[in-house]
Amino acid sequence: MPDDVSSILQQVAAVVSACDFQQGFSLLHPVLRFPSELDDSQLAQGLEALADISTGLGGDKLARALKPASEDPGDARKLYDAGFECIEEGLSGIAATLLARANVSHPNQPGILAELSSALEGEMLYAEAADFIESASPSVLDDPLCCYLLAFDSLMCGRIERFLEMTQRLRPNGDENIEFMKARLERVAGRIDALQPITRLDSRDLRGWHFALQGALLTHVASAGFEEGMTGRYAWLQDSYTLCRQGLQHLQEALAAIEFRPTRVVALGDRSSRILATAAAKLLNLPLHDWAEHPQGDELVVAYDLAQGPDDQVAALRAVQPGRLVFAHASVWTSVLPFVADITTLLYQSNVAPWDGGLRSGEGGGVEKTPPDESPEAELADKLLGTSFEPDNAVPFAQVTDLIRAGWGLSSFANGAQRERYFPGGPVPSSRFL
Structure with a gap:
């Protein structure tokens, strides 16, 4: 070396x-x-x-x-x-x-340990971050930030008992930031308590941990590469009409399970979201509306990917508004996000929408890029709805209904608070491109 x-x-x-x-x-x-x-x-x-x-x-x-x-x-x-x-x-x-x-x-300097934890968290090395704090003098945990970091890093590497112990020990001492972060940990602890009787919450339980951490549902656990290190997420994905159609089917089933009956579908302002929302409105037999700042009755906001939506519209969705449920088909899992949708189909590292072009085998045996499909949005939505599919989940969709029965009352949507911040990685590891 x-x-x-x-x-x-x-x-x-x-x-x-x-x-x-x-x-x-x-x-x-x-x-x-x-x-x-x-x-x-x-x-x-x-x-x-x-x-x-x-x-x-x-x-x-x-x-x-x-x-x-x-x-x-x-x-x-x-x-x-x-x-x-x-x-x-x-x-x-x-x-x-x-x-x-x-x-x-x-050693044993709270300031150094806190920044070291932050750096390791940026690499998704939560266990290593927890280990550095664990190896320090016990007095370090008298520092509220270090105590919080040990609780958080223990949570993110799946050490549930240590997470609960540190969350209970944490004393904000009047620090509003620590109080805010402890409140989030306590919400997660409540969801873990509700879920443990019905799901494993181990290093392969992607849906269970998604709900525990985010208070939100993940409907698709990818079977491709599940046993080879992906454990339900995608690294590079060229999305398909089949996956989008499956996502809408699972959305319809999840809406029935949580007993949410929207009266209209609202599309975010980007093209991919409008295509998907048009298809969702037809599937659910609901009127389609453009974005409005405030909900008009019970409504379903549809996004293809919140990362692609107009910034002002996405920012307005962080806080839960009564009657406004958010669905996103795709969400990146390798970046910190302000929040995730209440219902998400799949998690990816890199993704290309079905109508945005992609890669295919060329006539000479090489790879060539296909151009985007500029067809009218309604035509692409009809193509999506007309696509046949077979359910493709490494873990049956029935787990989603189990999670709903056990914990939907503790979801971010049901609690009416801000949707939880998303931190990449977590207790379920997946391979990724560096």
Whole structure:
């Protein structure tokens, strides 16, 4: 490993000297990303190169934080400052390397542990984040933020008993932020208590954990790759009319199970949402309406993907409004989201809608990109509804109705509060592209 690292660092130096900063970063990032085995000399060299790359790409603030750490990689304060700035720039893996080293030289410091946890959470390494706090002095848990982080990280890696213990122990001491976060943990604890008699809540129970964490339903657990590391999510997905049709069928069944009878369907303003909402309205035999800021009676808001909807419309859905249920067909699982829909069909890392073009085998045996289908939205909605499908779930849809019976009264929609913030990953791991 050291010889390999030295060779890579030499390559980085060469391409940076040639002002190829993107290539330099591509080579350097895996070397600095947690867990890193660099010695002090290699770390200093790597941080110096990263500072030069940052300057070359216009990241002067990050470069200013990295330079002192490169000159003295044993200084905990300099490592902390560099790690903090790396988090700000979205380089959580590199930040975790620096903050873990700072924690070694200055253990039991709540500030270092908190930032280290944040960096590891950005890498979906919740168990590692919990372990760092667990290995610190017990007095660290007297700090409300560290106590909260241990509760949260224990939850996100499926250590339910430790999560419940730390949630009960947590004392906000008048800190409104901690009070807000504890309230969320207590809502999750209530849902876990309701669900444990009827579902496993283990490392393969994607639907159960989705409801426990989000207070929301997930209808499709992907069978493709389930046993090969995906456990119900998708990495790269070229969506299909078949999946969309199955999603609407499951939506119809879920609406019946929760006894929600909308009087109209409302479409978000993007094209994909309008196509899907048109199909949903026809399937449910309901009138279709354009977006309005406030609900008009009991209504179903339909989005293809909340990440694609108009920002102002999506922001208005964060708070639950009586009578307004939100459905989204697709939701990304690898990013922090302000919230998820009350009912979601599937989770993906990268996705292309059926009408947005995709990849197919070319005549010469290669792969070619197909153009988007610019047909009228109503025509595409009819095509969707006319698509036949066979239910394709790694876990039968009956689990959804079990979750509804056990816990729908504790859902975000039923509670009438804000929809829960979504944190990527969680107790059910899935493979992903880095």
